[in-house]
Amino acid sequence: MTPEERQALAAEYVLGTLDATTVRRVDEAAARDPVLAEEIADWELALAPLQAMIPPEAPPPGLWDRIAATLDPASARTATGRGKSWFWPAWSFGATAVAGSLAAILLVRPAAPPERLMTVLLSSQDQSAWVVEGDRGGLRLAALNPRAAPPDRALQLWALPQGATAPTSLGLIPRESGQIRVSPSQIIPTPGMLIEITLEPPGGSPTGRPTGPILFIGRLAPAAGT
Amino acid sequence: MESEPSLSDLILLVASGDRRALRSIYQRESTRLFGIANAVLRDRDAASDAVHDAFVKIAARAAQYDATRGVASAWLGAIVRYAALDIARARGREIPTDDPALGDSAIAPEALELLDAKAEGVRLRACLLTLEERIRNGIILAFVHGLSHAEVAAKLDEPLGTVKSWIRRGLLRLRECLA
Numbered sequence: 001m002t003p004e005e006r007q008a009l010a011a012e013y014v015l016g017t018l019d020a021t022t023v024r025r026v027d028e029a030a031a032r033d034p035v036l037a038e039e040i041a042d043w044e045l046a047l048a049p050l051q052a053m054i055p056p057e058a059p060p061p062g063l064w065d066r067i068a069a070t071l072d073p074a075s076a077r078t079a080t081g082r083g084k085s086w087f088w089p090a091w092s093f094g095a096t097a098v099a100g101s102l103a104a105i106l107l108v109r110p111a112a113p114p115e116r117l118m119t120v121l122l123s124s125q126d127q128s129a130w131v132v133e134g135d136r137g138g139l140r141l142a143a144l145n146p147r148a149a150p151p152d153r154a155l156q157l158w159a160l161p162q163g164a165t166a167p168t169s170l171g172l173i174p175r176e177s178g179q180i181r182v183s184p185s186q187i188i189p190t191p192g193m194l195i196e197i198t199l200e201p202p203g204g205s206p207t208g209r210p211t212g213p214i215l216f217i218g219r220l221a222p223a224a225g226t
Numbered sequence: 227m228e229s230e231p232s233l234s235d236l237i238l239l240v241a242s243g244d245r246r247a248l249r250s251i252y253q254r255e256s257t258r259l260f261g262i263a264n265a266v267l268r269d270r271d272a273a274s275d276a277v278h279d280a281f282v283k284i285a286a287r288a289a290q291y292d293a294t295r296g297v298a299s300a301w302l303g304a305i306v307r308y309a310a311l312d313i314a315r316a317r318g319r320e321i322p323t324d325d326p327a328l329g330d331s332a333i334a335p336e337a338l339e340l341l342d343a344k345a346e347g348v349r350l351r352a353c354l355l356t357l358e359e360r361i362r363n364g365i366i367l368a369f370v371h372g373l374s375h376a377e378v379a380a381k382l383d384e385p386l387g388t389v390k391s392w393i394r395r396g397l398l399r400l401r402e403c404l405a
Contacts, residue, residue, distance in 0.1 A: 004398070011397040015368050016266075016307065017375045020315040041295065046404055048300030049347035050369045051262060051307075052340045059260035063274050064252050067281045072245065165270075213253045 001036075010039035014047055058210045061160045061167050061194055061217070117189050119218035120144075121197060130178075130197065134189025134220055139170065141195075143178030149199065155215070156204050159187050160194040172204050173197065193220045233298035234291075241288035248285055255299065259306045266310035266372030272317075276310040283309065297346075311372050337366075353403035361396040364389055 001009070012018050013026045030037040121130040129144045141157060149155045157180055158167040170182045198205070199212035231239075231247075233254070239247035256277065263280075264273035283305055291301055338354065341347035354362050364378045373381065379389040 007401065008394050008398060011401070012394070014304075015365065015393070015397065016311045016372050017368050017378070017393065019374070020312075023311075023315070043401075044304045045296045045300065045346075046350065046401070047369060048297065048303065049341050049344060049350045050366065051258075051300065051303040052343055052347055053337050053366070054258075054261050054265045054370055056257040056261040057264050059256050059277060060270065060274055063256070063260075063277060064249065066274075067252070067278050068245070068249075070278065070282055071248075071285055211257065213257070 006036055007039055010036060011043050013040055014043035056211075058207075058212075060165065061158070061196055061210065061214065064214075116223045117191060117193075117220040118223040119195060119220050121195060121216035121218040130216055132195050132218065132220065133223070134193075136184060136188075138184040139180075139182040139187055139189050139195075141170075141173065141180040141182075149173075149175070152202065153212075154200050154202050154204055155197050156200045156210070157182075158196050158198065158210060159189075160196070161190055162192040162194075166209060167194075167196070169205065169208065172200075189220055191220055191222060194218075195220060233302070234293045237284075237288050237291045237298055237301070238293070240285060241291065248281065251284070251302070252281065255302055258299070259302060262303055262306050263310040265370050266307065266314055268371075272313055273310065276313050277306060279312075280306040280309040307372070314372050349404060350400075353400050356403055357396050357399060358392075360384070361392045364393050365396050365400075368393065 009018075009026060013023065018026065026036070026040075030040055115135060117134040119132050121132060131142050131144060133140045139159070155173040157170040157173055159170055160167040168187060170187060171180055173180055195218055196210070196214050197216040198210040198214050200210070201212075205211045231250075233251065236247045236251050240251065259280065260273055260277055263276035264270060267273045267276060280302075284302065287305070291298070338351050341351040354365070357365070360382055364382055367373050367381060368375075368378055375390050375393065376386055378393070379386040382389065384392075
């Protein structure tokens with residue numbers, strides 16, 4: 001390979017115009033040829049600013065769970081059905097404690113409806129948490145240790161029923177109370193429904209889909225004791 | 227608020243097996259990265275597959291990341307683009323180039339101004355502007371939308387052989403300009 005050929009091949013590899021067979025050949029060659037590998041790395045760096053031309057777009061809400069399940073199939077299996085996600089091992093003790101005390105509160109309530117669903121939404125960075133309860137009367141969200149969103153941002157609540165491709169907005173979380181009641185006409189809580197809170201512009205997502213990062217997430221499951 | 231770890235720091239943590247660091251990267255970057263995958267695939271399900279495959283690779287390859295060699299966000303973006311291109315190739319890239327979702331917005335001259343956000347981008351933009359417009363457009367279409375030579379040719383309504391040599395010459399000229 002002449003230096004010009006090598007350079008052009010590296011450039012087209014990074015640009016993405018090569019066919020599958022040639023890409024495989026370049027991959028194999030680069031594994032043996034450090035000069036070619038270096039050329040590819042240089043081109044990646046040179047063309048990377050073009051990434052800025054591509055508009056960002058929110059991924060579907062279940063995607064992280066899928067990635068996590070691929071990477072750690074064992075932990076994903078043991079956590080399913082417990083109403084909390086597995087990927088915060090450091091907080092799991094706290095989550096269990098919170099869920100436990102909540103179950104105790106639920107138990108002393110008289111005449112619980114037959115199906116009561118709940119989940120605790122946790123963040124990975126701090127210990128703030130939200131409790132979501134759902135039944136035939138709709139869905140209720142309450143803050144356990146309220147922490148308001150930054151002044152120029154709003155927290156928006158979403159629900160994704162199992163099998164759905166797009167989440168439904170349940171509204172913005174009021175800054176002061178940190179509580180929302182969602183009527184059953186808006187959403188019927190079902191087991192396995194994913195509930196999440198995203199960080200959005202002041203008036204809420206302009207697109208009707210989450211645009212900001214997911215701050216809190218949890219999955220509705222039957223409450224213990226019912 | 228305490229200062230957040232940089233993306234580079236997080237990648238180093240991922241290399242040590244820290245899953246929460248990987249999740250932080252996802253939280254911070256997934257909107258940008260999903261956009262990159264969907265620009266290539268124009269299909270949210272396929273773009274999800276690409277981001278999934280890319281994060282599995284990021285977990286496996288984090289130890290190969292060399293912070294002295296480049297920008298962390300560019301490294302992540304490249305892995306996602308390759309994952310999306312692999313899926314596009316496996317599908318035979320049968321994506322029609324008259325797809326209305328494949329807008330001309332990426333090659334509108336003002337879109338290039340988005341490059342000015344970073345110093346490397348300012349240089350690349352200046353070099354892109356030295357190229358003939360159709361060559362520049364061919365390169366941008368290929369990068370942003372993951373088009374093959376044949377698809378760029380169809381989109382620009384030029385013969386395949388011509389487009390191939392344009393792009394090749396354009397890239398080499400770009401390289402000289404950036405050097």
